[in-house]
Amino acid sequence: MKKLDEEKIIEIFQKKNQRKSFVPEDVEVFRIGNELCISSIDTLVESTDVPPQMKFSEIARKSVVSAVSDFAAKGVRPSxxxxxxxxxxxxxxxxxxxxxxxxxxxxxxFNIKILGGDTNEGKEIAISVALFGFAKKIAKRSGAKINDRIFVTGEFGNSAAGLQILLRGKKADNTFKKTAINSVKKPQCRLEFGVKNQNKFSSSMDSSDGLSTCLNEMAKQSNKQFFIDKLPANPKLFEFASKNGLDPVDLIFNGGEEYEIVFTASPRNVKKLQVFAKKSKTNLIEIGRVIQGKGVVLLNNDKKIILKDKGWRHFK
Structure with missing residues (x-):
């Protein structure tokens, strides 16, 4: 019998709702007349998503950011x-x-109109944010082509480091400590970059469950291999990891809680993406390329390793 985990629970729900060929995406899409309605829902739970040091205003904002990030990866502006x-x-x-x-x-x-909602009493804070918008199409998780370049819109590992500092008292120099903690308490998402460049993405996904999860899911849906030859991290992350006996690769690929866009793009679009990134002050990082094969391979210290999906999973 398969262990009861998040994937199995979703599978049960889909079968009961007669969606046998369900393909996971960051958002749901349905048609109203000639328009596509884009919707998503994301839930923040105090015990799993909120370190004790966060202000209530920061908790509220983070719940919205995590939902908006799904729209950003699809290139859709929520309304x-x-x-x-x-x-x-x-x-x-x-x-x-x-x-x-x-x-x-x-x-x-994010220029969103809050229509209303529901308030209830419970043992801890939990916030569910449902977003709605309209678009002619979305950037899907599938669609990566051989020789496409793989990009992320920012550094990875800072949030995982921030949680280590806030929850476990790990040590860091003042500059990196501030960066890491801000990435937890004041996360950013890349809505404008996603909306403006959606037509240049061959595949795209929100990274909040972890970079390894993202890359494996996109490679699987595209039926290609993702070859990663650059670690998208702050140089000070490696100092932090060494000082505290942590694995920087684990922090970068499996930590989660980043709200970046992970996407693939044709080489012919790279220059345009770089120009927009510079103009919008987006830290665009090319981390690899798409090749024939399956799974995700990481080149680290001249060694090739299979990068498994070890990102965040509920019930794991």
Whole structure:
């Protein structure tokens, strides 16, 4: 009998709803008249997503950022949101006001209209953000072609390092400590980059479950091999890992909690992508290329290793 995990639970739900050929995506797509309606829902849970040091305004914003990041990877601008909030009875009026301010500021940041939602009582904070938008098409996880280049829109490993600092007291120099903690408490997503460059993506995915998860899923759906020859990390991450006895490759590929876009693109589009990245101050990093084969192979210290999917999985 297969172990009950997130993948198995989703499989059960899909079969009961008669969706036997379900292919996972970052968003759901359905047609209303001549338009495609794009929707997604993302849930933040205090015990798994929130370190104790986060302000309530930061918690609210992070819940919106994690949802918007799915739209960014598909190249779609969200228009509307419905938000469900579970709040413990002990929460003060001041903290409720902080939550409300966090939602309002995030709505302004991403130009989203919050239509309403639901409020309930529970043992810990849980926030579900449902987004809706419209588009003519989306960038899918499949579609990578041989010789396409593989890109990410920012550094990886900072969030994993930040959690090690916040939760386990790991040591870091002041500059990297600030970068790492900010990546946890004030995450960024790349909505404008995704919306402006969707037509240049041959495949694309949100990275929040971990870079190894992303790369393996995209390679699988595209039926190609992803060859990775560059680690997209802050040089200070390697110093941090060495100082604290941590594996930098694990932090970079399996930590999760980054809200970057991972995508493939034809070599003919690389220059245009680089120009837009410079103009928009996006840290675009080319990390590899698509080749014939299956899975993900990482070249690290002149050694080729199979990069397995070891990103975040609920119930794992």
């Amino acid at each position: 509307f949101a419905i938000i469900s909030v579970i709040i413990p009875r002990k929460v003060s009026l001041k903290k409720v006001n902080e939550l409300a301010s966090g939602f309002a500021n995030a709505a302004r940041e």
